[in-house]
Amino acid sequence: MKIPKRIQPLVDDGLVDEVKSQLMSGKEASVYVVRCGDTIRCAKVYKEASQRSFKQAVAYREGRKVRNSRRARAMEKGSGFGREQQEKVWQSAEVDALYKLAAAGVRVPEPFGCFDGVLLMELVTDDEGYVAPRLNDVEIPAEQAVRDHKTMMGYVAKMLCAGIIHGDLSEFNVLVDEHGPVIIDLPQAVDASANNNAEWMLARDVDNIRQYYGQFAPELLTTEYAKEMWALYEKGELTPETELTGEFQELDSEADIDAIMKEIDDARAEERFRRERIKEAKEGVDESKFNWADNNE
Template sequence: MKIPKRIQPLVDDGLVDEVIRQLMSGKEASVYVVRCGNDIRCAKVYKEADKRSFKQAVQYREGRKVRNSRRARAMEKGSKFGREQQEQVWQSAEVDALYTLAAAGVRVPQPYGCFDGVLLMELVTDDEGLVAPRLNDVSMSAEQAREDHAVVMEYVKRMLCAGLIHGDLSEFNVLVDEYGPVIIDLPQAVDAAANNNAQWMLARDVNNMTSYYAQYAPELLDSQYAKEIWALFEAGELHPDVELTGQFEESTEVADVDSVLEEIKAVFAEEQDRRERLREAEELG
């Protein structure tokens, strides 16, 4: 096929030898199957900011650090240079996340580098060597659904242990090969400790996946993985080896409103007394 304009520099530099076909076009990128020497890989070409349909980008960028102060200032001002730098940060976020999560024991495509807005990475295939299907195109038994759901919850846990939340996890961002689920599409991955939307995003990721697998195993709807994982995270007790149960007991403690009001009244009375003593001291002075 005709070489896309954005991939041409990689061909010129010998990083890509042939563009075989377009695999898909999504809200933030187009993906092509390419040949690099003897290897078949995929090239993810990120769309420019004004052509992306990913509307909540600001929520996902919150908390991302830029070490270079000049770049950070330019990004804040929204200058042309700043917008270019913001795009680089957006694109490099996926590469960084892929390396981080692979090291954390999460199955993701192996990255080979990002070059001028084109990410080269492993092409995930099934047991016949064909492109692995997305989860939404796969049917399964109840037993398989329970097994794969547990695997995905383990990956969500390991992501959070590594300080990341996918942020857009669904049946459309999971591939299924002969070994099970593979997590993809990570440019919007968020810093769990720095993003104010982190807990909400984690819950949405977990609930999306649970709802999907529950089509085959309805009992999964009774699980509470999002609350369990976040509670462990907030308590500083989340680590890769912690065993998840999917159970979580809400606090049954009910605020004693009368006691709280009494405490407020006591503090108010004490403050009034303090002011009265100050007034009397001023008068004597």
Template structure:
């Protein structure tokens, strides 16, 4: 397919070889299936703030750190530079959370690169190697439902131990993946983390944690 403008620079830099197809368009990003060498990955393109339906509520961005005091002052004043800095911080929050959670053993997509507002990460797949379905799109037996519920509560606890609260966890941002390595059963993978909050640094973290659970 034709390379979307936002992915053109990554193609020119050799980070992406081929854009295969569009995978989905959500409230805050568009996701494409791409080829990087011999691997199939996904590229998440963050929508501009004025084109998103998910607003950067103060509850989510409270106490998020930025690179320097100039950025912090600009964000507080709401200047153009401040809005740009806030947008960059919103996008990098997911990248930071993914690296942090992957290192802690939480089942999230493995991040590979972040450039020009595009996140390159693992394509979570099903038993056929296709993009994994969302939990919302799958039917379960009572036994399966209880197993996945127990797994997800454990993942939420593991996230909390890593100091992260998802903040928007639902059946729409959990994928049901298949492990092709050892033939084990399907397992849930948690996605969509730009609104993730620091468990210790955000005063709303406890409320968000309870809502997630």
């Protein structure tokens, strides 16, 4: 296929030898299947801020630090240079998170670097060479749902131990290969210790995964992993080896009407956000049925 303009510099530099096909086009980025030597990978091309319709971006940027004071001031003022630097921070956030999470034992696509807004990374496939399907596209037996849910909660806990919250985790941002779930799409990852929205973002991530697996194993719907994790995290007692139970005992206290109303408002906002993200995810073009093994014969 014709080489996209943003990928051409990577071809010129010898990082990419061939663009085979467009895998999907979403609101934040377009993903292409590319050949790098004898290896098939994917290239995620981030869209410019003016073309991107990611919701509530400010909530995700909170807490992201820039060491260079000039860049930080420009970003705060919103100047042209500042917006350019903000884009670089946004784009580098995903590759930084991928490296950190891989080191923490979380299954994510292996990154190979981000070059001028193009992230080169592993193409996750199934055992037959097909692009691995999203979690949303697979049917799961109850016993496997319980196992995979436990695996996912372990990944979320390891992410939190590494100081990262996905921020947009759902059945649309998880691939499934022969070894189980693989977490993808992390440009909006937030700093758990510096973002004031961290706790409810963690709760939303966990709830999305709980609701999905709960379709196949209803007993999962009563679990409280987010509250358990966050309580341990705040006390400094959460570790990658912590055996989570999914149980959490609320302390009895007098009703706080303001807090209750805030929770209701937050729940409504989260549901609107979830519906928007589901709609956006469904608009992407997914060519997961293409068999790259056959294509290369």
